[in-house]
Amino acid sequence: MRPFMNTKSKNITFVLMVLFLFAISYARDTLFILLNAAVEQQSTNYANTPTPDFLKNLDLSQLKKLKWTMAIVFSASFMFISTIAIHLYFGKRYFTRLVIILYLVLGVTGLAAELLKHTVKLPLLMSRIIHIPETIIQSPLVLLLLFSSLLFYTLPVNK
16 A cells, blocks of 8 residues: 655654644643633733733633633644544554544543542642643643654564
8 A cells, every 4th residue: 555645744744743732732731821820810820921801700610611621622632633643644544543542541531530639638749640641631742652652663673
């Protein structure tokens, strides 16, 4: 089977998608910093970004719904872009399914951990560790680790 993209265009496309994920990640971090500042009713935050007025007008339940909605949208966006990037680079259905399954497992684990955090009082270190699955699916790290693993897996073995 002949690949539909040559190596140079695959590399360029992949790099552009990773850069796009980094830009989305930066926007996500800034938005969540603003939301957290609004939840805590702070006028400024550690990013030195003023909280927009429309966030100050929302009550706590609306802010929490907005945070959950944004988390779901960003997670789905990262999964979609990562799936497209892996599919365009490798062109194998198995790898594409692997990306989707990995994101779903991390998402369910993150959701379960978040629910556990609100039902059980945990020490600070444990509560920080619990955030890893839900945070990692909203960063380019999954794509980069998965890509490097799959690239290593597909390299020919010299005997």
